[in-house]
Amino acid sequence: MPQFDLHFLSPLVFWSVVSFGALLFLLYRYAFPEIFRRLEEREKTIKDSLDQAERLKQEAQQLLSQYEAKLKSVHDEGRTILEAARKQAQEQLEENEQRIEQETRRMLADARSEIQRERQEVLREIQRTAADLTLLAAEKVLARSLTDVDHRRLIEEAVLEIARQHKTT
Amino acid sequence: MADPQDPFRNGLSLAARIGVELAVTIVVGALLGYGLDRWLSTRPWLMLAGLVLGTVAGFRNLYRALGPPVSNSKKGDDGKSA
Amino acid sequence: MENPLEHFELHTLILLRLFGLDISINQAVVMIWVVCAAVFLFFWAATRNARLIPTKLQSIAELGVEFLRGLILENMGEKGMKLFPFIATLFFFILFSNLLGLIPGAYTVTSQVMVNGILALAVFALSVIMGVALHGAHYLSIFLPQGTPWWLMPLMILVEIISQLARPITLAVRLFANMTAGHTVINVLLGLVLLGGVVLGWMPLGFTVALYLLEVLVAFIQAYVFTVLTTVYIGDAIKLH
Numbered sequence: 012m013p014q015f016d017l018h019f020l021s022p023l024v025f026w027s028v029v030s031f032g033a034l035l036f037l038l039y040r041y042a043f044p045e046i047f048r049r050l051e052e053r054e055k056t057i058k059d060s061l062d063q064a065e066r067l068k069q070e071a072q073q074l075l076s077q078y079e080a081k082l083k084s085v086h087d088e089g090r091t092i093l094e095a096a097r098k099q100a101q102e103q104l105e106e107n108e109q110r111i112e113q114e115t116r117r118m119l120a121d122a123r124s125e126i127q128r129e130r131q132e133v134l135r136e137i138q139r140t141a142a143d144l145t146l147l148a149a150e151k152v153l154a155r156s157l158t159d160v161d162h163r164r165l166i167e168e169a170v171l172e173i174a175r176q177h178k179t180t
Numbered sequence: 181m182a183d184p185q186d187p188f189r190n191g192l193s194l195a196a197r198i199g200v201e202l203a204v205t206i207v208v209g210a211l212l213g214y215g216l217d218r219w220l221s222t223r224p225w226l227m228l229a230g231l232v233l234g235t236v237a238g239f240r241n242l243y244r245a246l247g248p249p250v251s252n253s254k255k256g257d258d259g260k261s262a
Numbered sequence: 263m264e265n266p267l268e269h270f271e272l273h274t275l276i277l278l279r280l281f282g283l284d285i286s287i288n289q290a291v292v293m294i295w296v297v298c299a300a301v302f303l304f305f306w307a308a309t310r311n312a313r314l315i316p317t318k319l320q321s322i323a324e325l326g327v328e329f330l331r332g333l334i335l336e337n338m339g340e341k342g343m344k345l346f347p348f349i350a351t352l353f354f355f356i357l358f359s360n361l362l363g364l365i366p367g368a369y370t371v372t373s374q375v376m377v378n379g380i381l382a383l384a385v386f387a388l389s390v391i392m393g394v395a396l397h398g399a400h401y402l403s404i405f406l407p408q409g410t411p412w413w414l415m416p417l418m419i420l421v422e423i424i425s426q427l428a429r430p431i432t433l434a435v436r437l438f439a440n441m442t443a444g445h446t447v448i449n450v451l452l453g454l455v456l457l458g459g460v461v462l463g464w465m466p467l468g469f470t471v472a473l474y475l476l477e478v479l480v481a482f483i484q485a486y487v488f489t490v491l492t493t494v495y496i497g498d499a500i501k502l503h
Binding site for chain 1: 301348
């Protein structure tokens, strides 16, 4: 076989070593670092995008939950306000009712006592007029003057007597 | 060209390996013996011994390369690092 | 018909000497340069105008680098990444040699057992250097498989020495044999095509095309196998059982 011709051993070995060595150096120096750098870069880019997507997702989730919480709080607040208004109205109503009732009662009592007082007044007026009339009549009848005080006392006793009798009848 | 564990490629590479490996190992054993024979002028005994040892080594490598599938499966193509 | 092995014969093109060493240029040497230039051009084109969204060439180069990194990490571990430039250069050098050798008329560098031999020797030397650097004298235990019964030890040590020595030779011989065989068959078939002419030539031509495709596959497989075994051998020295 021609490949075992040792005549070519030294040129082949020499040039193999030199050429391979040169290629190794060139690739080591210029090609591989660039490729590794790029591979790493791409890995990093992919990882970064994934991270960012994850972050955005989390943000969206957070926003959503925030929004939901706000919504819930607004809802709660509305209910509280409504409740308060209703309670206030209720109180107002009850208070009004009470006040009206009291007022009515007071007015009724006032009217009643006024009537009572008026009646007393009228009664007393009648008594006094009656006494005066009686005195006048008696004076005329007796034609005789008694001391005014004695007369008045006697007559008032008489009238009271009459009134008592009148009331009992 | 991405997964070194691809069984198809492992099979191909194994097929490409084992024949030459067996032959070369036997020849190396015999040649070692032959060289020693010439040095020690013990012809032809050391060459015969080398042939036997080379054959043993060759079949041992063959056995390792084909390997017990369980312990070999993780190493994949490797049959040498027991 | 011409001798099918004639294709592999070397002819000195330019006589050169360096300190008494014959470094004459022949077709294989020229082809080595072509291969190295092609690999470098490939990477130059792939790394130029680097973009985040890669071009086709760029993704092929990156795929290759990723693949080799996976291979190294699997067989050699993290420490093996120091040898990444060597192993990657080795892989692409062999792959391009195999593929460029398929061009009719071109010389297949990897069909030269001496070229393969020097590459395999470099792998062997690296494995020894790595082993001694990492483990010192303990590296010698690579010759003693674990769990050997004591009475088998002398025999096993001899067997292991033969195994270890056979490793670089198998590397070189396998590549050489595959490349030589494939190219010889293709050459013979191409010769038949020419011989058959228009009337009968189409029959071997179809066969040649099929064989060509097979040889492309073989080119990849052999580059892969050489690289895998390189990582395994050096990985053995790094891990040491």
